[in-house]
Amino acid sequence: MQTGENDQAMRKILDMTRLISLVVLILHFYKECYAAFAGWHFVSTLTDRLLENIIRTGLFSNFYKAKLIALGFLMIALIGVQGKKDEKQTFKTASIYLLTGLVFYFISGLVLLVKLEVSVVALLYMAITTLGYMLFLSGGTMLSRIIRDKLKDDIFNTENQTFPQEERLIENEYSINLPARYKLKGKVRNSWINYINMFRALLVLGSPGSGKSYFIIRHVITQHIKKGFAMFVYDFKMPDLSVIAYNTWLNNKDKYKVEPKFYSINFDDLSHSHRCNPLDPSAMLDITDAVESARTILLGLNREWIKKQGDFFVESPINFLTAIIWYLRKYKDGEFCTLPHVIELMQVEYDDLFTILRTQKEIEVLINPFVSAYLRDAVEQLEGQIASAKITMARIASPQLYYVLSGNDFTLDINNPAAPKIVCMGNNPQKIQIYGAVLSLFTNRLLKNINQKGKLKCSLVFDEFPTLTTDIIPTIATGRSNLISTCLGIQDASQLRKDYGKEQADVIMNIVGNIAAGQVSGDTAKQISERVGKIMQDRESLSINRSDTSISKSKQLEAAVPPSRISSLSSGEFVGMVADNPDCKIELKAFHSEIINDHDALKKEIDGYKEIPLVRKLDNAIVQRNYIEIKQDVQRIIQLEMERLLSDPALMHLVIKK
Template sequence: MVMQTGENEQALRKIIDFTRMISLVILIIHFYLFCYAGFKNFHVTMPLVDRILVPVAQLGLFSHTIYAKGAVLLLLVVSLVGSKGKKDDKIRLRTAATYILLGSLLYSTSSFLRFVVVDLVSITFVYVIMTTVGYLLILSGGSMMMRKLRLKLDQDIFNKDNESFPQEERLLENEYSFNLPAKYQIRGKNRNSWINIINPFRGTLVAGSPGAGKSYFVIRHLITQHIQKGFTMLVYDFKYDDLTRIVYNALLRYGHLYPVKPVQYIINLDHVMHRANPLEPQTMTDITDAIDSSRTIMLGLNREWIKKQGDFFVESPINFVTAIIWFLKKYEDGRYCTLPHVIELAQIDYKELFAVLLQEPEVEVLINPFISAWRNEAYEQLEGQVASAKISLARLSSPQLYYVLSGDDFSLDINNPNEPKIVCLANNPQKSQVNGAVLSLYVNRINKLVNRRGQQKCSMIFDEFPTIYFNGIDNLIATARSNKVAVTLAVQDYSQLKKDYGREQAEVIMNIVGNVICGQVTGDTAKQLSERIGKINQQKENVSINSADTSISKSTHLDFAVPASKIAALSSGEFVGMVADNPDVPISLKSFHCAIQNDHQAIQKEELTYQDLPLVRSVTSDEIQYQYQQVKLDVRKLVAKISVSQQLD
């Protein structure tokens, strides 16, 4: 390897200067020989020079003007190519090119002056001037072009090329996967790729701010493809009926592919569709089911309690409601075990209520603290323990809600191979807090029933997941993989999840999912995702310009493949993330930054053919009111019956 020393640079400079000097000497000799007659008229010729140049004139180089001027120009170009002048990024290539073109024009056209009929002296003078000026212009333009600092710093302002990386271009499918076609850029070139969620049972998180395209680019395809592949399904439709219509029409199209065609059920608390009892007594095998149901209801109604779990005045109302649920489950084989009956029973007087609950030995341990406070006349403590539960449950006292929750149109074992179901839970953004608590109870009970062995594969999709409280979502994602339960959570941002579930639970949810598809987000969400995707080798170019010299250095360094700032600036339909693989289908290129490709015209055409959701039942207000009064009557009869039996005893 040759070392770049001062001696080497000096020797090179001497060679370049010598080459340029030779070109000038040849040009001067050419002038003297070609314009000899004119110089003789000027009396500038010398006999000694003539004797020296006579042999030179015999050389082929000077036999024609083209040969001599061509040699001069060739030597000039060689000297320019080897020159090392101070680099300057302010030199304009257009100016340099103008100099070269103008100089070449003058340098070449000067040879035609010999055909002009003018006196010999004038021709000689003009020829020398034109050729010399042309030579100097070429020299000046060439020097500028060689000293032009060619940088790519201003060609990739946002560092797009450097932050591009290869992505998975294969379509990898199996009986559980869903696949999204996409396009990505690498080194300025567009390429086709695929987002392959080949193992949805490891959990999928779809994140993105409003308008990022979560539903349109991801969830709608997930629903359609999973129905095509025979999944039973639970869909939480926050903005009913956006997802429910997709489910209904996909089932119409692909329902014949199931071994047993599933039935779609819709729980809508605003407009009665189907009815189901989330506290089915036959599905509650022990008191822990009642505890989970109670916790889900109370934390769903009081979201701020989620961060205070374990506190006395949080656990007391939960235990109180647990006692009521388990009592109704045990009383007359669960005849009155519904949420409306729980609400009504919780509202009766303490004396009567405690007398009723004490009839069940398994409940006694739960209500002992309340009875002790009541017997010791610690009424303030008792109110603090119980009133919060009564007040919270009272918000659910609605005739329509009672009607829906007290029915039994279907059981909640949605992935039963003999009776597969697709259940849609409809929410209303204007009533999300109250409705969300009830729908959370449905989710909790369905979760208990689907996460079992030997059932049909099931897909649980939650749009705007933070608007419901799912107790044990992390446990479901961690354990349901072997039971073929795929969980998909759609959130807007990590901060939203943290606000509704608390920091610890939010971090667990964010970190436990194996597949992440994220649109435009900012803040901590973008930072976490950027770190999750990791770093890649990027080229870095440094330029140092001073009065004496200009130096350029290139290096490679590890930097984030998708910086947080880039995630914050994603367009609608543009997603970044990472997928999980299987041992039998390893994926080396798990990370992606691409634009999901939707066929907008095909989707629009398909939506025009969508059928409206059918009218399940026509219910009058009298029927709803009758059921509402019936629940109240049931509770009064229950209390009265127990009171009579106690008096007889």
């Protein structure tokens, strides 16, 4: 316990120690400069006898012994000094004083070798030694006045925000393992980001250039193909990810029990694109499949409708499109059930269109409002219900899209154990809205097909996921038991809210078990920071007043990675959480590390990649002929059905004529 009496006693001891140091130094001067003191008549029999007795103790057995003893007592005295703290004092200034003082203090002995008058030599020696002594004393006093505050060394609190991370490689047959390095208390350590349960979904966030694809998504593709997964890749900038998937597949076909086939959809380069019918009748088992398909394609083409689902002028076009799809599904067992045929059939005159639609009892409830409005001459209402669907669908009425969507090179059951597939579908940033709507239809039908029991493990990779209108939530929520891994790449949560609405975006953000965030800011950074959680951090407070300076230390729970740090991450740096398994617990789930990529090896690997091969030789004439044939198919359907109805008296009442 510190009291006034203790302080006073300590000061007396320090004063005594300092006095002993001075007495020893003065005795040293008296002994070494005795001739000068004699010339000044500063000697006596008493002092001579006293000096002789001191010499017998061995104090002056060596020239430097007395000086070292004097310096030692001075250092002891300085240890207990508590000078008033000064923010301007630095270790550099104090060190200069200390070193300069030591130099003067010990080299002053050279003056005694100079051949000058004895009194002059003695004065010079004592003056230089005293100067060195005083400089050392001043330097020691400065040290006691320096504020020893860790806050000055770590102004951004970087070291305080480090925490232990998983350094073990934990691997299983489904995992994604990324080597990384992180800082812990000033030291760089190697670690592993172990996504051992990818069936709980992985969300990869980061602004453009943060390294989502290069540091994470590419490894999801390569590692899962090497582990025998069927795969679907949504390649926003075709063929960046598709080339990786294709070459990894080429080198790892032997990892599968049944060798998978590779397919790609590329609307910009039809020669390198396979053909696939997303409305394949074999996969459309009931009318609910038609409803989902209609909703997907229309919401994809009208992104604002996502936030208005339930409105009359949103649901009406969906019902109308559903009726068209289901009619073609039932007509001749789906021979013409393709999206191009749907688009063309929508453009038929109302008399003929409503007549043939009335032949299907299952869609009667869907088309009845439209037929009633037409018969009552409610043209404005009818156009409001139907025109928005017709105009919207007309955007994708191009020969190129018709060619891809009307073929059947493969089906979307990619995780069929008997015929596994690796499918890559590419978008074009210049045509996001059109291609995105069609690709959304592909992905929704694919999700419906794969989320079943007894299928092969499969991996879904979506780069720039918000450019699709895919309802991924049921797959994430229920696909885990069916071995479906999902990886979603997005730039920011606000981008997800813009395209999907707040409620659906929040569900996607919160339902995923694994997350990796590069540089993001705003609400997204706050959400990631809260998800990583808090750690115990050291806190220091500095108080300076006229008479004293105090530093208080404490520990406090603070954010392990604050939002400001997440918003300033470098490319390749990621913050996030991993999910574990019941049989493999991971205690250190949070990470804030830099993912290590072997850039040279990756560059060589990329340079050795083979291009996706040509699917078929194609010219514009073939594409145009297919386009015309689809139009002719629809005309034949109308003609044959009208003839059938008109020739049958029992069905003539279905014919509408105005």
